[in-house]
Amino acid sequence: MRHLLGWGSAIIRNSSWTSALRNILPKRKKKIYNLGVCFEAEDVTVYNPSQLSDVQFLEYSNLSDGQHLREAVQNILIPRVVGTANHSIVRQYIVNSLRDLKWHVELNSFHDKAPIVGQLHFHNIIATLNPQAERYLVLACHYDSKYIPDVEFVGAIDSAVPCAMLLNLAKVLEEQLRPLQTAKLSLMLLFFDGEEAFEEWGPNDSIYGARHLAKLWEKQGKLDRIDMLVLLDLLGAPDPAFYSFFGNTELWFMRLADLEQRLAEKSLLERYVNSGVNNWDPTRYFQPQALRSGLVEDDHIPFLRRNVPVVHLIPMPFPSVWHTQHDNESVIDYATTNNLALIIRLFTLEYLLGAK
Numbered sequence: 599m600r601h602l603l604g605w606g607s608a609i610i611r612n613s614s615w616t617s618a619l620r621n622i623l624p625k626r627k628k629k630i631y632n633l634g635v636c637f638e639a640e641d642v643t644v645y646n647p648s649q650l651s652d653v654q655f656l657e658y659s660n661l662s663d664g665q666h667l668r669e670a671v672q673n674i675l676i677p678r679v680v681g682t683a684n685h686s687i688v689r690q691y692i693v694n695s696l697r698d699l700k701w702h703v704e705l706n707s708f709h710d711k712a713p714i715v716g717q718l719h720f721h722n723i724i725a726t727l728n729p730q731a732e733r734y735l736v737l738a739c740h741y742d743s744k745y746i747p748d749v750e751f752v753g754a755i756d757s758a759v760p761c762a763m764l765l766n767l768a769k770v771l772e773e774q775l776r777p778l779q780t781a782k783l784s785l786m787l788l789f790f791d792g793e794e795a796f797e798e799w800g801p802n803d804s805i806y807g808a809r810h811l812a813k814l815w816e817k818q819g820k821l822d823r824i825d826m827l828v829l830l831d832l833l834g835a836p837d838p839a840f841y842s843f844f845g846n847t848e849l850w851f852m853r854l855a856d857l858e859q860r861l862a863e864k865s866l867l868e869r870y871v872n873s874g875v876n877n878w879d880p881t882r883y884f885q886p887q888a889l890r891s892g893l894v895e896d897d898h899i900p901f902l903r904r905n906v907p908v909v910h911l912i913p914m915p916f917p918s919v920w921h922t923q924h925d926n927e928s929v930i931d932y933a934t935t936n937n938l939a940l941i942i943r944l945f946t947l948e949y950l951l952g953a954k
């Protein structure tokens with residue numbers, strides 16, 4: 599992904615999330631200003647699932663499998679540039695892991711031309727619990743790694759850890775997600791191919807998979823089935839700070855913040871303290887500020903342009919190892935990773951099982 603603007607001056611609003619929650623009233627249409635353009639988007643706050651009860655919250659919070667998460671990371675953590683044998687190995691690993699858990703997995707394959715390497719065969723991985731569902735919560739990340747000449751780049755945060763977190767979610771919540779195999783509102787996991795640029799980030803050299811899929815689904819009329827696209831990127835380093843980028847999904851961002859707070863109050867987060875490596879207020883991951891103009895280009899852009907509601911979970915600023923050879927397993931903070939994975943699992947359950 600690419601970060602276009604400085605972020606320090608971009609915080610335009612600051613309020614506690616409890617008051618923000620109270621202040622957000624459902625509205626049918628909302629204008630989003632992004633990419634210099636005004637988008638009019640459906641406001642997804644009209645769907646208002648119940649918060650997890652205390653009993654559910656405790657039960658679901660106790661589910662985890664840290665060993666599986668590590669193993670998943672290690673299986674993905676090899677150079678996996680599009681078109682290489684390793685890329686196929688990782689794709690097959692993701693596909694097999696989900697099929698073993700009884701997910702319906704499809705590949706969306708296509709050809710495109712990239713600088714330096716020429717014609718390439720790309721494959722987005724689309725996994726659903728119910729392929730016939732009417733609506734989906736979509737959790738997404740990219741599984742290719744960046745081609746950097748003369749560097750063995752394995753991309754731990756970019757994005758082996760996010761991929762592993764999604765596989766881990768499917769594994770840990772296998773039983774809890776089972777009713778979604780027949781539900782009208784269900785879950786989709788999306789592993790984009792070709793997020794990385796080969797030469798220089800630009801409209802024709804980046805997010806190959808996301809551009810192809812958003813266009814295809816628009817043509818097929820399938821974009822309306824996406825309630826929301828939650829994109830995970832650059833996760834795994836300690837002390838991440840996330841911000842709400844888009845007004846029409848702010849309520850959902852606040853739910854993530856609220857789940858974090860609820861876990862913290864019950865001391866259910868692992869080593870939930872500042873490691874001291876960063877200098878902003880790191881006492882929480884989900885920051886109670888909106889960040890509207892710190893534009894980050896990533897796989898969500900082709901969907902955002904087509905009015906799909908987006909939550910972009912990417913730390914700001916980016917971890918310092920981003921696009922360097924130091925983005926390897928040594929940078930992964932498993933306590934932070936487990937904590938984030940837990941928050942995302944609770945959010946997923948609240949969203950999908952909380953229908954009234």
Ligand SMILES: [Zn+2]
Pocket residue numbers: 599744756794921
């Ligand atoms: Zn990258």
